[in-house]
Amino acid sequence: MSALPVRKFDAVIVGAGGSGMRASLQLAEAGLSVAVLSKVFPTRSHTVAAQGGIGASLGNMSEDSWLWHMYDTIKGSDWLGDQDAIEYMCKMAPQVVYELEHFGMPFDRNPDGTIYQRPFGGHSANFGERPVQRACAAADRTGHAMVHTLYQRNVRARTQFFVEWMALDLIRNADGDVQGVVAYEMETGDVMILQAKVTVLATGGAGRIFAASTNAFINTGDGLGMAARAGLPLEDMEFWQFHPTGVAGAGVLITEGVRGEGGILLNAQGERFMERYAPNLKDLASRDVVSRSMDQEIKEGRGVGPHKDHVLLKLDHLGPDVILKRLPSIREIALKFANVDCIKEPIPVVPTIHYQMGGIPTNVNGQVVAPKGSDPNAVVPGLYAVGECACVSVHGANRLGTNSLLDLLVFGRAAGNHIVGQNLRAQGQQALARDAGDASRARLARLDGASSGESVPEVAHEIRKTMQAHCGVFRNQQLLAEGVRQVMDLDARVARTAIGDRSRVFNTARVEALELDNLIETAKATIVSAEARRESRGAQARSDYPNRDDANWLKHTLWYRDGSRLDYKPVNLKPLSVEAFPPKARTY
């Protein structure tokens, strides 16, 4: 095979959402040559869909402290989060919010000009004593405002964007150093090596492995697939957060605000079932509690519809005035995606995959780490990961609301600073591995050479269906074991895909086939990790092991693609500067 063309940079960043652009900004402003690859235009990254806000203990509304934020995050994580990383994030939160303010982020304001902070589930003062207002927001468009602010700053700093480029694989040499990526340009169909002294994966979550998902179509876990194929582990992939109210059959999210305003959930008998599961908070109990209750109702045959597969969110009793005034977009969403007018009829809803807590293991600098010898966290030279595709781990088994945007900012910035500190401009490029690009070219050659085979959309559909049925809200051994078997069958089918369209320019069929390679790795990592974890913790709810088991399972899962092998490493219960928060029961 003739050699692929090579372009050289100090740093290559894969993904142009919040974390990728926060990292690239640090690098470009320090004068490094930075290439940022994105499948879509940067301001169309999935970060734009984040509504809630950014958690930071500014204390603008009442007294607050990073230590209280830290406690809420650890408790939210069900003690699976690493306490050093959580301390770092909560301590840095005010600083990254003020930086963003200086970049021009249009935060909501108090009359005195300070940033307004709104209340959010799980945010408390004095270690769970009373609610505190900690979420900094820009109306219900916080993610959108953040992405636009960061994009403008990056343009000013001369970050080089490679738009409509897809990274295919990491390049590693014989010592395991990462030397850049192989990338595919959609416009031309050309494949190129982007060689770099450091590579940053910032590809977001992989929520498209589930049938019911709030994630946009681009969220196919590309960085996770790349890491897995490069022999790196994926951490805690069994933990996925469900949002209780996604529109059945569509996934589109109905905000928690609907239940805040008085909307209630009903089963097929018209019963307000949350009164049984959470007598105090009822429909306003935490996300995981409501999701599990809904799933229980459906599993016990009290679901609604011809397949008894959803429940109803009733809000017509609020009256048209309240609905139109306080919940403006809900009516359009219900009309468009559920074909019901919520002023007169209830909306069919199901618990829907929303956020991936696990990912590529990193330390607080964003450096990717993997076990080597006796060190469970040995740095992989030249590779970083940030944002939802990474696992620092600050979210543990369950993410606290508003910590996702915070994670992007804190660790995007930390990775950027750590890279800048290495004085890359004074260093030369390594000699490129002799087999650089071979694996990617073999993938493409197989695909282009297959005259017949499995249909890509069909196999992708089967993966989503299987994950939904076997790795959903409530899990048990029988369901999971059968799910693992089916996903492994699908893995074999992924290797036999074929596409009809052989054109070079904007061949979307080829792109979707390449994405499928990433979806299947994420699906395997998720269901194999879930099957092995015999306990319930945070977002993993097992009906056969209903309790948290700290004696045996207070540890991080590591899944390797090779043989679908599992390993484990300890949770870091030792913060950087304060006393540890020892595990206790998680009750609200």
Next chain:
Amino acid sequence: MLDQERWNRIVWRCRRGMLENDLVLTRFLAARGRAMTEDEVALLDRLLDLPDSELWDLIAGRREPQDPAVGPLLSALRRA
């Protein structure tokens, strides 16, 4: 009838940051297929240049377009 390349390009540009837009645009493309005219595609391209939240505001009818030329296309998207 759009050629394959033009069609592929517009299909990819309909990949968005928000699921709401993904779903509406996918339905629209499935309904219209390659029978779209070059003029319609040019108008669709203009809508696709918008940030996702603005595009969704238009599709959901929370806002009206500044450019009246996109009116008929937007109506079709709203019905999709």
